[in-house]
């Protein structure tokens with residue numbers, strides 16, 4: 001199986017090649033030439049597999065160039081009860097009102113990004129080692145993505161991580177999580193500026209082609225194909241836990257930002273997993289909800305993006321959305337190029353004539369949640385079920401409750417734990433004890449390692465050079 005670009009102007013690549021890629025050279029996103037198909041026999045055989053064995057079966061369909069034995073080893077080291085808290089890895093529970101929640105956030109950073117990042121860290125190390133290469137990840141984070149990347153790549157051979165964050169803008173918990181890592185290959189850089197300044201520095205370094213090549217600079221953002229493929233696995237796992245046989249159908253409701261998580265659900269459905277609806281839940285930054293209700297995609301600028309109490313969904317453009325539009329257009333790269341030209345010049349596009357197909361063939365629906373909805377939902381679930389859910393998961397539950405049909409099984413994906421968002425939880429339910437996993441007790445008291453720098457590209461380049469030239 002080879003991988004092609006949504007813009008159609010990149011030579012086909014193997015799985016190992018796309019794994020280390022960001023955007024395709026033509027500006028598109030990489031996708032498999034076709035989606036592998038599953039049938040009833042495969043589903044029956046997979047129903048009772050352990051998570052790691054399920055991951056092996058699914059990933060191997062997409063990665064024929066990775067020898068089976070090696071892939072087995074990688075998934076076995078990745079999906080352990082030690083890293084993800086339970087032997088089931090992503091257990092499914094049911095709220096009093098019948099809505100199901102699939103736990104994806106019991107990894108090291110308490111957010112679903114660990115599910116894919118932990119896999120990617122091991123895959124990166126494997127591929128780099130095999131090819132005798134090194135990779136230096138340069139990233140900017142406002143909290144979640146950076147910590148998931150650091151926990152996935154800490155101590156990995158052939159990889160260094162340089163992570164920029166805005167000084168003083170993250171929560172105490174997020175700061176402690178990242179800066180307490182003492183691994184030699186993790187370099188935390190706090191920039192005296194905002195998150196956008198950090199992103200600008202990353203772009204400036206990326207645009208210096210000589211520097212980028214000389215120091216093997218790469219990224220791990222949400223468009224990485226390895227992350228998407230790892231996420232496909234938990235849609236299968238959730239389906240098996242929520243059903244007794246393969247004639248039943250379920251719907252998934254997914255708190256969404258960059259469309260990476262639900263894009264994996266779309267792929268699982270295209271592979272033949274009996275998914276009924278894929279429900280996109282957004283916060284006040286509702287470009288996706290607008291699209292799935294009206295067919296109009298009107299991305300916004302950073303300045304038009306709201307800062308909300310579900311911050312990991314605060315996006316103005318959904319970077320993985322192009323993958324879905326590629327499929328929706330009948331995999332027509334010319335159409336995608338034309339539409340993204342309109343995205344580039346700020347007008348966006350209107351596909352309202354496709355709405356029936358988007359709903360009936362692809363199963364996509366959407367809804368939106370606001371700060372008030374989020375607090376109300378956190379409070380309601382606390383009262384009815386005695387458990388605290390995080391603000392992003394609350395957005396999903398709010399939308400699932402609003403859209404649920406008679407007899408429909410909806411699985412809401414739990415994208416983070418309440419322990420990461422004390423302030424919003426307290427605002428919703430008052431001062432209560434917010435459970436925190438044992439491993440993270442006393443986190444804020446650990447010694448921290450970080451360099452504070454002015455908002456300046458050269459200073460960051462010097463840090464990278466010093467680290468790589470003299471190591």
Ligand SMILES: *Cc1c(COP(=O)(O)O)cnc(C)c1O
Nearest residue numbers: 256257258259260261312415416
């Ligand atoms: C990243 C993130 C999301 C959004 O996921 P996408 O793949 O960008 O749609 C939702 N919730 C939390 C907690 C996240 O960290």
